[in-house]
Amino acid sequence: MATETYPRPRSATPSAIPQKRPMNLDDEQHIPAIPSPLNPDAPTTRTRKAPAREQREKKESLKKREAKGVDTTRSSTPDTQTHTKKSKKVEKPPDVVRPVRYYTKPPSQSDFDAPRPPIFNPILTKANREFSECFEHISNKKSFRYTNCIADPGFPSSRWFRQTDAEPFQPRFSFQEASSHILFDSTGRSITTEKGFRMARANVCAREGRWYYECKILSGVKPPTQEISPVPNDSTFTEGGHVRLGWSRREANLDTPVGFDAYSYGLRDVSGQKIHLSRPKDFAPANESLCEGDVIGLELTLPSLALHRKVVEGSYNKAVDVSDDLDPHPAAEAPDCVRDRVPIRYKGVVYFEQFEYSSSKDLEDHMNPAPSLSNAAVAAKDAAATAPPNPNHPSVAIRTLPFSSIKIYKNGKLLGTPYTDLFAFLPPASKAPAQQGARDGLDDGMLGYFPAVSVFRGGAVEINFGPDFWCPPSDLSTAKGDNGQDADNNDMGGGASNLATRDPKTQRQHAHGKNSRLRGMGERYIEQIAEDIVYDLIDEVDFWMLDLIENPDAAEIDGASTQKAQSASTATDMEIVEGITQLGGGGGEIKEIVQEEE
DSSP states (O other), rough: OOOOOOOOOOOOOSSSSSOOOOOOHHHHHHSEEEBBBBTTTTSOOOOOOOOOOOOOOOOOOHHHHHHHTTOOOOOOOOOGGGGGGOOOOOOOOOOOOOOEEEEOOOOOOOGGOOOOEEEEEEOOOSSSSSSEEESSSSSOTEEEEEEEEOOOTTTTTTEEOOOOOOOOOOOEEEEEEEETOOOOOOOOOOOOOSSSSSEOOOOOOOEEEEEEEEEEEEEEEEESSSOOOOOOOTTTOOOOOOEEEEETTTTOOOTTTTTSSSEEEEEEEEEEEETEEEEEOOSSSTTTBTTTTTTTEEEEOOOOOOHHHHHHOOOOOTTTOOOOOSSSSOOOOOOOOOOEEEEEEEEEEEEEEEOOOOOOOHHHHHOOOOOOOOOOHHHHHHHHHOOOOOOOOGGGGBBBTTOEEEEEEEEEEEEEEEEEOOOOTTTTBBOOOTTTTTTOOOOSSSSEEEEEEEEEEEEEEEEEEESSOOOOHHHHTTTTTSSSSSSGGGTTTHHHHHHHOOTTTTOOOHHHHHHHHSEEHHHHHHHHHHHHHHHHHHHHHHHHHHHHOOOTTTHHHHHHHHHHHHTTTTTTTHHHHHHHHHOOOOOEEEEEEEEEEE
């Protein structure tokens, strides 16, 4: 029997055509969720942005409000002001970097007198040379530096003290910048020691330009033609001793020889070797040792401070900065030199005490590099850090100065150029010590390269900063005119002759100015005194204006207090205190220092 088939009922026709759902681009990202050959970068999961939540005001708990005595009754209507948007904080302009003023004891009557020189005790050395032991003075210790100061009635806003120097007033070895075992002569220009290698630095430094000084070896390696005298009955005595000459920065240790670390560049008397980072290398020709009676000249060339700052700031470009720029056009405003100093009293003499720049760990690692690890990432980082010193090194302390060099002369004859591309010294290449109160990144105006000499067991050296040199090089002689005047006053004739006498291979694009010609360090000593005076005046005016802004009433009594200060040198201590009290306390940051007589 056949089965009957019935037609399948048809579904109802939709009343409206379904519309396509709109796509949310933020939710779906308008890309497929599964990667495909045409879209291999599709994300595996769709990211959705969380809706922004309204910031809720954080309220204190009920117990805290009850403890403060605040009304804890709930108000019927909410405070609409609490839901308003917070106003943006107005950023204050950066404060002007100025020296820190310290509150100290008022100056006594003796503080207005010139500082007395150190006391010299004559000593006859084992080589039968007369020198003197220098004592009754302060020496630069670790992390601290000391300079002479004097009370001056013209500096009331600076707490009455300004910088000065002690006798003898001339370029010489610094009594503070010398090891305690160094012996001096009465002029401060000759040194020796009976101990191992000890260093002494000069009281003048070079920051830019070309500078020259000489050293005469009074006792050292004997010439080959000279017979050696009998050695005294002392196993520690070395006939003649040894010397090392060169240039040093302030961070170099005074109880080590010149060239011991990265902060000094030296020259050995034995075989005339150059030494830096405690690594001696051949430099002078054979049989050219530095012997007794030889006059060794050392010439230092440094680029301009403007180019120097480009190096330490990381903006130096070898393709653009093709000149040392020693004589640039005068700038409208020079960078600040900030000196954080406090007057202290030591054995009746007042000194300025300030933090000394400390050694850098990067330079210590450069001197004694550690073996690199096997990790590839660490090895790549170490490779960048251990790159040879250059002006664009990742570490600021290992950046070098282009167009810088040191030349050596022996008895007026040029031996060669043992060093080029010296290390930079401006902050942040020089760092402040990690102590409370020390501020980093500040230049105190005395950062640079100092003439430095090291002596060893009877070695003796006399230094000459000019202008009457023993064996001046030709460049230095042409820096003076026929009438003895500076070349700057003679239509720059000295500068032009310098350019003509230079080696074409090493000739730079120098301008015809005083910085581009070779000068003696004695001229730099005069410039340094002028700079110290200017810095003191700037600090005084800056503090005076700060006092005037914070205390306008001080201007009315300024005339009376200054008039009292004019006679402070003959006034009593009580009158000095009265004048300082009437002047009023200065503004800015004032720190109280308790002084103790040692």
